[in-house]
Amino acid sequence: xxxxxxxxxxxxxxxxxxxxxxxxxxxxxxxxxxxxxxxxxxxxxxxxxxxxxxxxxxxxxxxxxxxxxxxxxxxxxxxxxxxxxxxxxxxxxxxxxxxxxxxxxxxxxxxxxxxxxxxxxxxxxxxxxxxxxxxxxxxxxxxxxxxxxxxxxxxxxxxxxxxxxxxxxxxxxxxxxxxxxxxxxxxxxxxxxxxxxxxxxxxxxxxxxxxxxxxxxxxxxxxxxxxxxxxxxxxxxxxxxxxxxxxxxxxxxxxxxxxxxxxxxxxxx
DNA sequence: TAAGTATGTTAAG
DNA sequence: TTAACCTACTTAC
Numbered sequence: 001x002x003x004x005x006x007x008x009x010x011x012x013x014x015x016x017x018x019x020x021x022x023x024x025x026x027x028x029x030x031x032x033x034x035x036x037x038x039x040x041x042x043x044x045x046x047x048x049x050x051x052x053x054x055x056x057x058x059x060x061x062x063x064x065x066x067x068x069x070x071x072x073x074x075x076x077x078x079x080x081x082x083x084x085x086x087x088x089x090x091x092x093x094x095x096x097x098x099x100x101x102x103x104x105x106x107x108x109x110x111x112x113x114x115x116x117x118x119x120x121x122x123x124x125x126x127x128x129x130x131x132x133x134x135x136x137x138x139x140x141x142x143x144x145x146x147x148x149x150x151x152x153x154x155x156x157x158x159x160x161x162x163x164x165x166x167x168x169x170x171x172x173x174x175x176x177x178x179x180x181x182x183x184x185x186x187x188x189x190x191x192x193x194x195x196x197x198x199x200x201x202x203x204x205x206x207x208x209x210x211x212x213x214x215x216x217x218x219x220x221x222x223x224x225x226x227x228x229x230x231x232x233x234x235x236x237x238x239x240x241x242x243x244x245x246x247x248x249x250x251x252x253x254x255x256x257x258x259x260x261x262x263x264x265x266x267x268x269x
Numbered sequence: 270t271a272a273g274t275a276t277g278t279t280a281a282g
Numbered sequence: 283t284t285a286a287c288c289t290a291c292t293t294a295c
Binding site: 031069070071072073086087089102103104105106256 | 283287
């Protein structure tokens with residue numbers, strides 16, 4: 001489930017399980033074998049996350065840069081690792097357990113300078129401490145592009161994906177088709193602060209929940225929703241179903257090759 | 270067995 | 283704007 005909250009969670013989990021100790025690194029699948037051999041036995045000193053990019057720091061040896069893409073996963077386990085199942089790109093093993101990385105779009109060994117260059121092309125991340133949203137507002141307030149597209153642009157904001165994009169626009173009643181430059185400063189401030197809150201909740205829970213207490217299925221006397229992404233949401237992947245607030249059918253359309261979900265009744269601003 | 274789907278990004282046309 | 287790519291899982295035939 002790779003939006004930014006997942007990546008920050010993974011950074012913390014890698015540090016907790018492996019940090020400060022030598023780890024064994026391998027690539028059962030083989031596609032990261034040469035770099036894994038270089039890192040095998042080194043100490044994981046620090047981890048970092050910026051948007052959907054995960055960084056594992058091995059001091060002078062450099063950083064592992066991981067991007068999960070659409071369907072990459074990391075599976076942690078206790079104790080010694082079993083025989084690898086499926087295509088395991090990177091396996092880390094330590095005294096505290098092991099972790100298997102499968103299906104990432106990127107898994108590469110990079111230098112500190114290369115890491116700096118990656119940070120430089122990413123916008124502010126609602127999950128990074130003391131992050132300044134001002135550069136994002138500068139871009140948004142000058143752009144004719146829709147706010148729905150801008151929220152997904154990692155150069156503008158880092159870490160927001162298709163679920164948070166749809167949900168935060170719903171929660172603020174903002175139409176996804178509004179041009180960025182037509183947003184008020186107050187609307188932008190509300191978007192940023194809602195993302196900060198929602199994504200911290202998501203990082204803590206390991207799933208995306210956006211439904212306010214008064215609209216939960218329990219509060220509304222309806223059966224809980226069943227969806228494989230695991231969280232309670234207002235519009236994401238609910239196309240055709242009645243809006244939890246106004247009962248109009250949730251709408252969907254394809255925008256920049258991604259599915260956009262919104263409620264025409266609730267999002268008129 | 271094949272096709273379709275997914276919370277993403279890049280590069281080619 | 284389209285295709286390609288990384289993988290696993292579900293559904294259709």
